[in-house]
Amino acid sequence: MRAADPTPVRGRRAWLRILGTGLVLWLLTVVVTFLTGNPNLVPTLVLLGSFLVPVTFVAWAFGHRHSGEVTAELLLTTFITGGVLGVLGASLLETYLLHPSAGLFIGVGLVEEAVKLAALAVLTRRLTRKYALDGMILGAAVGFGFAAFESAGYAFTALFTEQGLSLMDLVQTEILRGLLAPVGHGLWTAILGGVLFSASDHRHFAFTRRLLLSYLGVSLLHALWDAMHGIALALTLLLTGTPRQFELLEQGYQPRPTPLQVNLFTVLSWGGLAVLAVIGVLWLVIERHTAARSERSAVFLRLPTIR
Structure with missing residues (x-):
């Protein structure tokens, strides 16, 4: 049976204050950095922009945990330690196992989802009761931690261009990755976390065929996204390609796109990401409903029989 949630309603809404305060601080940092050109503010800008959305999720998740075993300490550990371990593990494996090829993105998806799942399993192995609903929250915490540290790296890299330092590129990168963060790493690892914690006895991880298929499916979503x-x-x-454009490509030149092609490319790229996001969200919703129904059934079976 679900333990009573000690978190007051105001505590559950703390994420709104964190999001609002963090957004104001980030905007102030952007304005002051552009006005002064002070490079010492760049780390503040990178960290605020990269961690705002992920940290907001951690605050939201703490107010929606299923059991009392998901403490603030555990949630922060999965976010920080899980995120760092995931980034480091993915970097090592991708460096030594993957090479430029047609299947590169498939390899990236398989590697990154594997290291996040492994980090989640290691950090939560001592939980005495493993509920699927908690697994989704803890899995998302690992995924958001991974996304935060990865976004910080992308934002820092975007700062350096052929024309010199570009604060505009840094800010645009942070905005884009912040907007997409909820339907990326956090979503994918939340799905895997729910399946990993779906064992009927709630005491062990569910290392099952369903987990393997879910891992392959999430890795495919990840690969298609990238x-x-x-x-x-x-x-x-x-x-829409013309014979002249294909001829230039064969000669090693980059043809100039037409206005129609620019618009079509924009629609296809963003439309494709939107479709993948919808698939991921629907998948998570189904997993959540399945977990909630399973928990209700388990509670019903444990109720004493009236004679």
Whole structure:
């Protein structure tokens, strides 16, 4: 039976205050950095922009935990330690196992989802009761931690361009990754976390065929997400490419796109990401409903029989 949630209603809404305060601080940092050009503010800008959405989720998740075993300490541990371990593990494996090829994005998806799942299992192995609803929250915490540290790296890299330091590129990168964060790493690892914690006895991890299939499915969503730019470009050329453009490509030149092609590419790339996001969200909703129904059934079976 679900333990009574000690978190007051105001505590559950703390994430709104964190989001609002963090957004104001980030905007102030952006304005002051542009006005002064002070490079010492860049780390503040990178950290605020990269961690705002992930930390907001952690605050929201703490107010929606299923059992009392999901403490603030455990949630922060999965977020920080899980995120760092995931980034480091993925970097090592991708460096030594993956090479530029047609299947690169598939490899990236398999590696990154595997290291996040492994980090989640290691950090939560001592939980005495493992509920699927808690697994989703803890899995998302690992995923958001991974996303936060990865976004910080992308934002820092975007700062350096051929024309010198570009604060505009840094800010645009943070905005884009912040908007997409809820339907990326956090979503995918939440799905895997729910399946990992779905054992009927609530005492062990569910290392089952369903977990393997879920891992492969999430890895595919991840791969398609990363490859969507190339997929949209290929589809645009296939649908609207001219003989002259294909001739230039064969000669090693980059043809100038037409206005129609620019618009079509934008629609295909963003439309593709939107479709993948919807699939991921629906998948998580189904997993959550399945877990809640399973828990209600278990509670019903434990009720004493009236004679």
